[in-house]
Amino acid sequence: MGIKKESVEKILAAVGGKSNVYAVTHCVTRLRFALKDETKVDKEKLEEIDLVKGSFSANGQFQIVIGQGTVDKVYEQLIRISGLDEATKEDVTNESSKKLNPLQKAVKTLSDIFIPILPAIVTAGLLLGLNNLLTGQGIFYDNKAFIDVHKEWKDLADIVNLIANTSFTxxxxxxxxxxxxxxxxxxxxxxxxxxxxxxxxxxxxxxxxxxxxxxxxxxxxxxxxxxxxxxxxxxxxxxxxxxxxxxxxxxxxxxxxxxxxxxxxxxxxxxxxxxxxxxxxxxxxxxxxxxxxxxxxVGIFNHIPIIGGLIYGGCYALLVITGMHQTFLAVDFQLIASVGGTYLWPILVMSNVAQGAAALAMMFVMKKDKKLKSLSLTSAVSAFLGVTEPAMFGVNIRFKYPFVSAMIGAAIAGAVLAVNHVRAASISVGGLPGFLTIFPQKWSVFFIGMALSIVIPFTLTFVFSKFKKGASKDEIFQSKMANNQ
Incomplete structure (x- = not known):
């Protein structure tokens, strides 16, 4: 897809121009700006740009959601147009960290440490999921694993397990x-x-x-x-x-x-x-x-699991907004090493799926708006595959009630998982494929939780849209503004 030069120029102008930018880099879905003065950002103009799916400020950085597969092309065009030097994540981090308080700096440091190693961990999680399919009892045969019936696959499963376990070992x-x-x-x-x-x-x-x-x-x-x-x-x-x-x-x-x-x-x-x-x-x-x-x-999830599931499921999306969700990666790793599985990561999946379901519902709520309809569908698919930023910042937070609906759905689904002690053997893709890393004995409960995290936010988004008096006109106006290029 070709990137319009005019659209990129509008993004630069909306963040205050070249003179307001210390440094800019990008991640998988977002442009990350270290700005001199964030009050110069014109968010209304950003909302009008076709490439922009949302924006927010976190950890001292102003971040613009573009989308996976497109953001790198936008970044290249931005560098050419602005004449800015290409920056590393460290450059932007160093500039943005000057604005952070001690707690934010600590969270940002953990994020900077764990994000680079996530590809290895996620890959290991997917491979462990493949191993689960081969070695889990009752998946293909009653009370037997696949390798028990097809013994010629045993050594293959053993090699897969070795490769998968390497990152955790x-x-x-x-x-x-x-x-x-x-x-x-x-x-x-x-x-x-x-x-x-x-x-x-x-x-x-x-x-x-x-x-x-x-x-x-x-x-x-x-x-x-x-x-x-x-x-x-x-x-x-x-x-x-x-x-x-x-x-x-x-x-x-x-x-x-x-x-x-x-x-x-x-x-x-x-x-x-x-x-x-x-x-x-x-x-x-x-x-x-x-x-x-x-x-x-472990004590919380063993003795009062419904409270732990409700709180973590309901609040995880808020943690994502602040960036504090990265701190829980360390807790996941600690749980996997100490007790053989994590209670938290399955609930994370519920939150991501819930955000996708709420965004998908908005495709029908705002069906007359072609741009929003398209954005809702693509961001929902992204969230179902574990990348929630386009859905959260491009759709749900923008209209508020889808975001609340997703939080409610994730809280209920999280409580169901926690009460039934659903754990993951590792972390992996935080979306629909996430079932692969769940212990097979708990797959049925996990799928029930996933169904709840889809149905509840989807339904509540429709209900809230009907009873949200005076909101629909404002939302339609915002959507029309986004289409007036």
Whole structure:
């Protein structure tokens, strides 16, 4: 699809022109601007541009939803027209971070660390789903797995499982690379740090609980100081904190050691000091904190699951708006490593699907508006496949009641899943294909939840549109304005 130069010029003008832009980059669906003054943004003009499906401000960035497959072309055109230099996500992050409070900075940091490793995690989740199909009992045959009947497939399933589990087995390596890079250090040292924490010479952290009960936890004896010789497979906090320490030590040393001997001194000292700190202090402390977080989440979903499901399902879309949803990735990973599955990710799927259902309903509510009808359909499909920004910011938040309808539907579906203890073995595509990572024994409940997350928002959007007095004219006016190019 050709991108109209005039449309891109209008986007630049609507954000205050070139002089108002520090830096601009893009992600899968959005243009991300670091602006000097967001009050100069003309949102009404943005709404009128055919390419724009929505806009919002989060984490110090002004973001314009364009859509997957189109945003990169718009970005290229924008760079050519404006004469701005191409910027990396780090450039935009550095500029936008100046506007953030400490909590927002912390959330943004976690987002910057986890988003780059998501492709590996999502791929692993899909492959684990394939493994579930082959090894799950009762899917194709009563009380038997596919590989029990077709034994020639057993080794294939074993290889698939090995490939899928790699990302989770070596999760500290992925996090170490991304975190050290984010904190300004050498990402290769982050990889070494992650490998260090899951070294085969260490006792596998997954066996720590039983080893404690049996009194068989191995130790190092450092001049009378006993240090547990335990790995941190699947753990998040130990490698996050260790990565920060490693990067700070590396930066400190580079500023004080001559360039001629940095190669011989900086990395060895940084890794040695961080390694000792990781095994003696950081690892044990953060391991305890991670277990505490796990116990709290598991306790809620075991004792008052309906409350946990309602709150997380209903509020997840709000977390997406603020960007705080990225912090829960760490909790998902912690739950997967500690108890073998996460309660949170299946509810995330309900929220995404609910947003898609509400957007789809708007295609019929505003059926006389061709642009909105098309936007509602394409954004709904995107949400059903796990990318909710076009639906949320292009349709649902714009008209408000679809967004509320989606939150209600997600809350009810989340409660149903939580009460029935539905868990995912990993995270994957947060949409309709998400059932693949759910433990097969809970597929029926998961599909019931998914049906609720579609039917309830779809129905409520229609109901609210009928009883929303005085709103329809405003909405029709906004839609007509969007068509008056």
């Amino acid at each position: 070596f999760l500290p390596v992925l996090i170490g690379w991304s975190a050290v890079k984010r904190f300004g250090g050498n990402p290769l040292l982050g990889i070494v740090l992650g490998l260090m924490l899951v070294h085969p010479e260490l006792m596998n952290g997954n066996n720590y609980g039983s080893a404690v009960k049996n009194g068989t936890v191995p130790h190092w004896n450092l001049f009378g100081l006993h240090v547990e010789k335990v790995g941190y497979q699947g753990q998040v906090l130990p490698v996050l904190v260790s990565a920060y320490v490693l990067a700070r030590i590396e930066i400190f040393l580079k500023k004080r050691i001559p360039d001629s001997i940095q190669l011989l001194v900086v990395a060895p000292i940084a890794l040695l000091v961080t390694g000792f700190l990781a095994f003696i202090v950081i690892g044990p402390v953060t391991f305890g904190i991670g277990n505490f977080i796990t116990n709290v989440v």
